[in-house]
Amino acid sequence: MFHMTALGDTGIRVQLGSTISPETNQLIRSFSLLLEQDKHPGLIEWIPTYTSITVFYDPYVISYDELTAYLHSIAASLHQADLPEAEIIHIPTCYGGELGPDLDNVARHNGLTPEEVIKIHSQPMYLIYMMGFTPGFPYLGGMSKRIATPRLEVPRSKVPAGSVGIAGEQTGIYAMETPGGWQIIGRTPLKLYDPLREPSILLKAGNYVKFVPIPYDRYKQIEEAVEKGSYQPRITTYRRER
Template sequence: MEPLQMNMVSDTAVQVTFGTVISMETHKNIRAFCRELEKYPQKGIREWVPSYTAVTIFYDPFLLSPVTLKTCIMKMCDGIENHNLPDEMQVTIPVCYEKAYGPDLNHVAAHNQLTPEEVIELHTEPQYLIHMMGFIPGFPYLGGMNEKIAAPRLDAPRMKVPAGSVGIAGTQTGVYPLESPGGWNIIGRTPKKLFLPRETNPVLLEAGMRIKFMPVTVDEFIEIEEKEAAQ
């Protein structure tokens, strides 16, 4: 594990950095650290937010001093490399790549001198790892996309991107769980609901899971969409 760094980012937050680059080792250390936070709750810690290379911990300075917090963090970091993490759960996400659902598929293909079919094949080939969640509830930031289909963000972001849209931005791919503005290249859409606000656990995905995209036809998309709506 790379040398641990702790930096105060405000008077109520500290950032614990586990690496300087996105890697499987860094991801596993972050997952293990978050499990330690869950296992040994410390009075005064409000919440924590994992990212690609760090975890930001928000705390109440009236209940927990920075010195005590840093001591707790160091204790939690002891031995995390040997932490027994649970097996990574895999979730299959059906995606329709037809033009009606993937308006930017041809653009991504042309940008990389590929056919749309080749983009679809390369996009559905990997098993993606969810490194972190953001920027809206349930949005997974995935690692493992083939750089042959990388494409820059749109020059002019859309005001409305439909829920379920699957996009590419740079070397990243992700899924919009809600309708929102966005500048990613939309290459397809899933009928699967990733955010269910009425459920006790409204977010389907979480960091540490694996995602496999599965291409479906328009008819299959509609059939799955109807089943999802009936639940």
């Protein structure tokens, strides 16, 4: 599927799929990679989503017709994109207790024990489809429907950074302290967003997240090491299938 739609007078939305899937995500990443490699002077930026990419351009440098022809040529070259190896970032997570106050809610809602919820949640390798509404927030795919749980009826005014939550059939990690209505089942001591760090954002679309259950005392140890700058998350790689 390839379809383009004008977005105002300085943007074009390029639709590359109709469903959220790893296959569509790979097309979007390939398209983004080719745009990055080509560095066309008329392009200002592009924003990938689950199924599309919105391209913003300077109409004084490239016309709408020239841009659509250019984007068609990019689409025709997607098979040439050589995506880099994906990274798997292992996220140490302390589940339940004061760090995961909604773990019992999720367990009750699904007729499971808290231990079963932890096992199910930490089993998959989650694809990062895109980065979200605050800096560093990952939109993850791959959570089991067995632990799907509706959002809280009354959102919290503050959700601590690092909180791991469930909303419907999605799971994610709060990169900053913000209001939120997700069911919080745990927390990671890692900083997903740190403006004083280079790079400031830990995760990246197209990579993967693996939650690793840890006890509270280990959480505190890692938290202290993170504050000192002496902790590096475990990162492994694998080659994507083409």
